[in-house]
Amino acid sequence: MGEQSQEIRRLREDIATSKRQDFDADSNDGGPQAVTLLVGNSLLRDVRVDKTSSGNPIKIRRKSGATLADIEQMIDDAAKTETIDEIFIVGGTHETTSDVSAANIKENIAQLLRKAKTLTPTITVSRVLPSKRRANPDRRADVNMKMKEACNEVDVKFVDNDANFTFRNGAADDAAFQRDGLHLSESGVGRLLLNLSLPEQPPKHNKRQHQQQHRHVSNATNHDRLRMPEWHLTVSGQWSNVVLICRWASVPNAVRRTTSLPPADTLTKCCVVSAGDEDINKSITPVIRKWA
Structure with a gap:
């Protein structure tokens, strides 16, 4: 009986020591590890990268046909469960086919960015990519111009993708897109990640x-x-x-x-x-x- 009591006491001491070590580890690390958030529309559908070059976890949140308001909501939702260190935004495609005025688009993206900057100062916005299916270059140019103006006003990095996705005449490079003319091929995903300074896409296994x-x-x-x-x-x-x-x-x-x-x-x-x-x-x- 005495030996059992001593064994139970030792187990309790071991558990208490383990808990103290876990607490000390969390205290030294400053809590849970911060994540990099990659958020946007269905262009992110086939993105599989899960870590930055520095080893920071990448969390991807996407929604087909996402508006700027949808992206803002996804960032809000992510902030409820994650500590966000950096945000990459891939959006604006929906706005190139909507009847929202260019002025309102600028205000919407500015509002999104101001809110995002309360979470982290490190934000990158991707230029709206060309699309074979939704080809309206003038409208896309207007949306991109307003998004760039908003980024400049809020002091956020704006990445121009056209050099890697279009030819000199402005036509979209078919090799960057899937057959639907909208979603990215493996090559297109690689180009986007390169433009955003994110790691290469890991091999696809199926x-x-x-x-x-x-x-x-x-x-x-x-x-x-x-x-x-x-x-x-x-x-x-x-x-x-x-x-x-x-x-x-x-x-x-x-x-x-x-x-x-x-x-x-x-x-x-x-x-x-x-x-x-x-x-x-x-x-x-x-x-x-x-x-x-």
Whole structure:
């Protein structure tokens, strides 16, 4: 009985010590870790990045067809549960098709930004991206001008995306968008993240890709599985992630990262595991066959 009492006492002391350590850790860290908030419309639908380059967690809040008022509400909702260190806003697309006056749009974005600055001084606003489906360049230009004016007045960073999403004649680059002409392709998401100075999009994993990988490497050794390389292949001037299983005649197990395919005479086997969206696949496949 006495031994049981001593054991219970030791357990209670251990629990008390653990609680004190947890409290001290929270006190030293200043409470929960602050997050970076990426908020906006459905252009963020396929964004998967979850940490900044400094390791800060990224929380994504999005709503299809989000108005500036919707974005303001999403920021309010996030602030109820998160300590916000930085905010990135991707919006304004809805306003390019609405009948809201340019003056009101400026006031709406200014109001949103003033409220957001009570949470953090570090805010970045993305310029409204071009759209193949909702093509009204004059209206988009007006909305962007008013958004930029509001950002300047409230002292908030405004990022111009056009250089990476349009050609010199102002036409939208199809490669940045999905077939609907509105939502971003993998390439488009990468460009947006680059413009916002956020980390690269992590690799996309899905059931189909897993099945393809399993089928192509089923006869490979465990060593080959671990050393399967990821290559970046340039196709029609656009960058796309392409995963290949390759063996070289001279060095059978060698792998490396490169921006082009190796010389044909050194390649003994090469097969595509994944290659972006369907349109990119169509342009890549003939190139791969040429070298294989």
